[in-house]
Amino acid sequence: MTQASDTTMTADRPIPGPPLWLLAEVTYRCPLQCPYCSNPLDFADSQNELSTEEWVSVLRQGRALGAAQLGFSGGEPLVRPDLPELISEARHLGYYTNLITSGIGLNETKVEAFRDAGLDHIQVSFQASDPELNNAVAGSRKAFEQKLAMARAVKAAGYPMVLNFVIHRHNIHQMNDIIALCDQLGADYVELATCQYYGWAFHNREGLMPSASQLEAAEREVNLYRQRLADAGSAMKLIFVTPDYYEERPKACMNGWGSLFLTVAPDGTALPCHSARILPIEFPNTREMSLKSIWYDSPGFNHYRGDSWMPEPCRSCDEKGKDFGGCRCQAYLLTGNADNADPVCDKSVHHDRILAARRAADHATAGLEDLSYRNVRNSRLFFRG
Amino acid sequence: MDQVPRLRPGFRFQWEPVQKAHVLLYPEGMVKLNDSAAAILSEIDGERTVSAIVARLEERFPDAGALDGDVQEFLEDARQQHWITML
Numbered sequence: 439m440t441q442a443s444d445t446t447m448t449a450d451r452p453i454p455g456p457p458l459w460l461l462a463e464v465t466y467r468c469p470l471q472c473p474y475c476s477n478p479l480d481f482a483d484s485q486n487e488l489s490t491e492e493w494v495s496v497l498r499q500g501r502a503l504g505a506a507q508l509g510f511s512g513g514e515p516l517v518r519p520d521l522p523e524l525i526s527e528a529r530h531l532g533y534y535t536n537l538i539t540s541g542i543g544l545n546e547t548k549v550e551a552f553r554d555a556g557l558d559h560i561q562v563s564f565q566a567s568d569p570e571l572n573n574a575v576a577g578s579r580k581a582f583e584q585k586l587a588m589a590r591a592v593k594a595a596g597y598p599m600v601l602n603f604v605i606h607r608h609n610i611h612q613m614n615d616i617i618a619l620c621d622q623l624g625a626d627y628v629e630l631a632t633c634q635y636y637g638w639a640f641h642n643r644e645g646l647m648p649s650a651s652q653l654e655a656a657e658r659e660v661n662l663y664r665q666r667l668a669d670a671g672s673a674m675k676l677i678f679v680t681p682d683y684y685e686e687r688p689k690a691c692m693n694g695w696g697s698l699f700l701t702v703a704p705d706g707t708a709l710p711c712h713s714a715r716i717l718p719i720e721f722p723n724t725r726e727m728s729l730k731s732i733w734y735d736s737p738g739f740n741h742y743r744g745d746s747w748m749p750e751p752c753r754s755c756d757e758k759g760k761d762f763g764g765c766r767c768q769a770y771l772l773t774g775n776a777d778n779a780d781p782v783c784d785k786s787v788h789h790d791r792i793l794a795a796r797r798a799a800d801h802a803t804a805g806l807e808d809l810s811y812r813n814v815r816n817s818r819l820f821f822r823g
Numbered sequence: 824m825d826q827v828p829r830l831r832p833g834f835r836f837q838w839e840p841v842q843k844a845h846v847l848l849y850p851e852g853m854v855k856l857n858d859s860a861a862a863i864l865s866e867i868d869g870e871r872t873v874s875a876i877v878a879r880l881e882e883r884f885p886d887a888g889a890l891d892g893d894v895q896e897f898l899e900d901a902r903q904q905h906w907i908t909m910l
Binding site for chain 1: 831832833834835837839840841842846848849850851852853905
């Protein structure tokens, strides 16, 4: 173990609360090829996955720090053969354990075995409400049927079920069908997550981003359906995430940098969010430092805590305590400097880049075949050095 | 008062030592509970009726007076938020 060198807390950098959320990205491997994947473009360059023992140590340290929610994510977490062991350990430690999966590689036996190991919840992701579009986006011919079967198995085993749909210009017209499918499958929560532009989605943005009119129509459909569900006394909850690119104020990204969320990437790199690895900041690794030092003392996690790092217009903005200047990754991707205000904000001098993306979405013609799919071959094109 | 409240499947009530509070955990979410909410939820076991829960709470907190109004109000709110079901 090395000790963190920077342990000073300046007056404007308050001591953070505990990391309540731990996201364990146990692998970047995945059988699907979704062109909006949030994994790094060069994921294929990172193959040095933590061992079972190393993950167990991360889970124990995270729980001792106060993490209560644990997500097993990836990549596709099911490709790790030690997943049942990790679930069992996590549940024993007292975590609420969430499995975030494509459903590919799942079967009834595993659904039951995970239940016995103490898994609390399974989230299954879909790509569309029909097999043709779903399988085209996923880059897999059998994905849709498998997902349907697994959603039914999850429900039959008595788990609460979240179904997640990433929404983009090629499936945004399907809102009614998507919600009806979820209702039929007995989902408890439906995440209609309009694509956010990081990772592969940023690379494919022009081919994914819906137009303003598409988005308005979708929101209308969701609101109407929500009312129908309420009238029917349904407990199914619809969560519609508006894309940042159609906001005038940035989101309070991750509820503030290093404030609640701690992600551990497959190779042990600890991050304030799963996208932050793209930033030109050195992030600590759980192989070299305790999770406690990482959270409280590491320069990477302290980098954007407090507000002394903020340039204008954030520095003098009366909303800086509310949105923390927005998303550092978005600032970096759109301006080349992660310190800048998130360009989603109309006070940002770079807001024109958001407006230009919206105009481009009004005239976009790219088809699914024009997208760059998330696979090892395409990832190798992004290798650094 | 003779209905039986039960936590919705997938919801878990537990003590968090680091937060020094009881919480309600559910898929990808968590609510930090105040003392009175925690006291009420701690009495829900899927078998006790609302009256039984009120009686136990009045025994636990003898100085608090009659609690049926507060308990029913909380349970109704929890039901509307789909944290619990009433059978």
